[in-house]
Amino acid sequence: MESSGTTQIKKAIQHISETVFVGLCRKVGTSQVVAIKRDVVDIWQKVKIQVKSYDYIVMLSGSYREGFRLKESDIDYMCWPNNHRVIWDLSQSQYYNTQTQTLILCDCSDSPPGFTLVYLLSRSMDRGILEACIRVKNSYYISSSKYRQKICSLSSGKETEHGPCVSGTIETMEYDEAHCLACDFWPPSASSWIERCHSWPQPHIVDDIVNNGCHFVAIGHKL
Known part of the structure; x- marks a missing residue:
């Protein structure tokens, strides 16, 4: 049989859980409100991408x-x-117009899981990428x-490196841009x-x- 003390403890824990839940709802919103905010951002993102062809996609x-x-x-x-895409093997190049897309090929042969070397298959017109390349034999690795x-x-001068991102502040809002x-x-x-x-x-x-594939960020393995 359950003792009265155990029953009281369970009621106390339940009360604490309910209080924490109410507090979280006041702080961040109910699950419905959070879902609506998430959907609004998703819709805005899709409309923004479809309305105009951007040189850079921001998400x-x-x-x-x-x-x-x-x-x-x-x-x-x-x-x-x-206008840049990374591919895992040369056979995937058939899906792209190489006149308008710069293709970047992975070289995972000597890299640990989660990391890869990447090199240009064609010349890039992106200044940041082009000037970050190192020539190894006849290939240009990033x-x-x-x-x-x-x-x-290339930023405003007020940004700093933060891991694979650059960090800065707009008015009082801090941001990380990968x-x-x-x-x-x-x-x-x-x-x-x-x-x-x-x-x-x-x-x-x-x-x-x-x-939806994946994205590569500029952070190298320690080795």
Whole structure:
């Protein structure tokens, strides 16, 4: 039989849980409000991309993209040149018009999981990428450190390096901006992740994630 003391403890824990939930709803909003904010950002993002062909794609990420509006949080962005694409092997080049797209090829042969060397298959017109290249034999590889430094030098001068991002402040709002390279294909080394998704996330979400490919950020392995 359950003692009266145990019953009281359970009631106290339940009361604390309810209080925490109410407090969170007041702080960040109910689950419905957060979902609406997230949908608004998604719609704005899709309309912005479809209305005009941008040289650079800018996408909100982090907590703001997920529908949270916390005064203490910064705003996270991802941006990448729209006319550059990373491919995993040469056979994928058939899907692109090389007259308008600069293709970048991965070289994972000597890289640990999650990292890769990338080099240009054709000349880039992007100043940041072009000046961050290092020539190795007859190929031009993109240096992570030089790319980050170049992005900072092309900014307003008030930004600083923060990992693979550049950080700055607009009025009182802090932000992190990750300059990426886009890839339309899911990483082969991450194919096992798809097989592990049996009950969560839902299959249509997994398909959406995989079909949207991945992004590369300029941070190198310690070795």
